Amino acid sequence: MDQIIKKVVVVGGGFAGINLIKKLTNDEHFQVTLVDTHNYHFFPPLLYQVATAFIEPSNISYPFRRMFQEKKNLRFHLGCFIRINQQNNSIETDTGVLEYDYLVIALGTETNFFGMENVKKHALPMKTISDALNLRNYLLLSMEKAVREQDRAVREKYINIVIAGGGPTGVEIAGMLAEMGHNIRVKEYPEITDLQGHIYLVDAGPVLLGPMSVKAQVEATQVLRKLGVKIMSNTAVKDYVDGQVILADGRVIESNVLIWASGVTGREVPGLPAEVVGRGRRIQVDEFNKVKGTSNIYAIGDISLQTTDSKFPQGHPQLAQVAIQQGALLAANLQRTLRGEPLKQFSYHDKGSMAIISKYKAVADLPNLFFKGFFAWIVWLFIHIIPIAGFRNKVKLAFSWLWSFMTNDPTLRLIIRPNTDEFK
Numbered sequence: 001m002d003q004i005i006k007k008v009v010v011v012g013g014g015f016a017g018i019n020l021i022k023k024l025t026n027d028e029h030f031q032v033t034l035v036d037t038h039n040y041h042f043f044p045p046l047l048y049q050v051a052t053a054f055i056e057p058s059n060i061s062y063p064f065r066r067m068f069q070e071k072k073n074l075r076f077h078l079g080c081f082i083r084i085n086q087q088n089n090s091i092e093t094d095t096g097v098l099e100y101d102y103l104v105i106a107l108g109t110e111t112n113f114f115g116m117e118n119v120k121k122h123a124l125p126m127k128t129i130s131d132a133l134n135l136r137n138y139l140l141l142s143m144e145k146a147v148r149e150q151d152r153a154v155r156e157k158y159i160n161i162v163i164a165g166g167g168p169t170g171v172e173i174a175g176m177l178a179e180m181g182h183n184i185r186v187k188e189y190p191e192i193t194d195l196q197g198h199i200y201l202v203d204a205g206p207v208l209l210g211p212m213s214v215k216a217q218v219e220a221t222q223v224l225r226k227l228g229v230k231i232m233s234n235t236a237v238k239d240y241v242d243g244q245v246i247l248a249d250g251r252v253i254e255s256n257v258l259i260w261a262s263g264v265t266g267r268e269v270p271g272l273p274a275e276v277v278g279r280g281r282r283i284q285v286d287e288f289n290k291v292k293g294t295s296n297i298y299a300i301g302d303i304s305l306q307t308t309d310s311k312f313p314q315g316h317p318q319l320a321q322v323a324i325q326q327g328a329l330l331a332a333n334l335q336r337t338l339r340g341e342p343l344k345q346f347s348y349h350d351k352g353s354m355a356i357i358s359k360y361k362a363v364a365d366l367p368n369l370f371f372k373g374f375f376a377w378i379v380w381l382f383i384h385i386i387p388i389a390g391f392r393n394k395v396k397l398a399f400s401w402l403w404s405f406m407t408n409d410p411t412l413r414l415i416i417r418p419n420t421d422e423f424k
């Protein structure tokens, strides 16, 4: 009898897609093709360190083709997903058509600007490596502009930074920028030491780190306040015009830099019926991550909305661990399907969550245990270095951290990719 070989097309090589592919590596029953717009996998939890010039983008990214080298059943297709054609089991990308037996949608999410066009146009999101590099350039260019500016009020506007979103990303970037303000601005920008810039952390909700424990929220608030971050809770951003961040209560913050860490929404997946798209534009799936109403299309990770897990009836949080666990389970279930074995339904094993707040300070919410401070910070470092793809990257990252923390002086403050003429 001929051996069965199933064509699996995975769209998106983030945590979900890559963990599925890893499990199918060298399984001769599957020919797997990964489609991604980037030619590398990257690690979003450390993006803010790229944006603040603390580590290099290559420390947290790894090329798919290198990952797949010498893996007979894995192929990479660089391209942007366009639509699914369910009738003939194929997808369209901007670089060609691919046929599948099983399709796995692992496209993740995109930044949600909540319909605010000016914010979308002028704020700086933090979702991809390009976003992080863009933000890094923008921050450095703003400082250069402040140095040249004669008008004091305008200079202040260039060094004010507004961060919208008090979740882990907003908190982490606020802490990092505040530390850098103390350690680097004074040394490297002597022209503006007479001026006090401000970091504003604005959130529509009542507390920072909303999904974490009250202890974590209190600790984050106290540490950031000590660092001089101005925390504005219960405050929504309404518009961003001419360098003015306009708040819903009518107040205005003059700032040339609005960092948008305020929310995400599922990516669009043309070719699926409208009724499978649920809250947050996530795709509704059953307990095995199969898209409702389909027979061979699956969605995993941030883009999926699964309400069958009794502990998470509203759907899972959009976190790396959910994506990793769903990817691995779906791979095992595809293998079970071929063997004719019963499938396992998904149940999220919550390992807890952490956030770094500043140098030597973090918070950790583990199931039934909270800890903070230096110990939490060390644990955070270890936890974030382990999943980084590539041994060389782990070593480089460990060295970068050690050097930067010892010297208070990361050396990557290079403006290497200005993508706007307005600063010239």
Ligand SMILES: Cc1cc2nc3c(=O)[nH]c(=O)nc-3n(C[C@H](O)[C@H](O)[C@H](O)COP(=O)(O)OP(=O)(O)OC[C@H]3O[C@@H](n4cnc5c(N)ncnc54)[C@H](O)[C@@H]3O)c2cc1C
Binding pocket: 011, 012, 013, 014, 015, 016, 017, 035, 036, 037, 038, 041, 044, 045, 046, 047, 048, 079, 080, 081, 082, 106, 107, 108, 109, 126, 127, 168, 169, 267, 300, 301, 302, 303, 318, 319, 320, 321, 323, 354
């Ligand atoms: C700044 C930041 C910090 C975070 N910090 C944490 C944290 O500390 N802890 C935690 O648990 N979670 C964190 N998260 C969330 C975590 O990164 C996500 O839950 C996780 O990445 C979801 O994995 P995914 O595979 O579903 O999607 P993603 O990792 O987003 O992967 C989606 C993939 O799809 C590709 N793609 C997108 N559009 C297309 C297209 N049209 N065609 C082809 N390919 C496409 C992308 O290039 C990407 O490779 C953070 C997220 C961000 C943005």
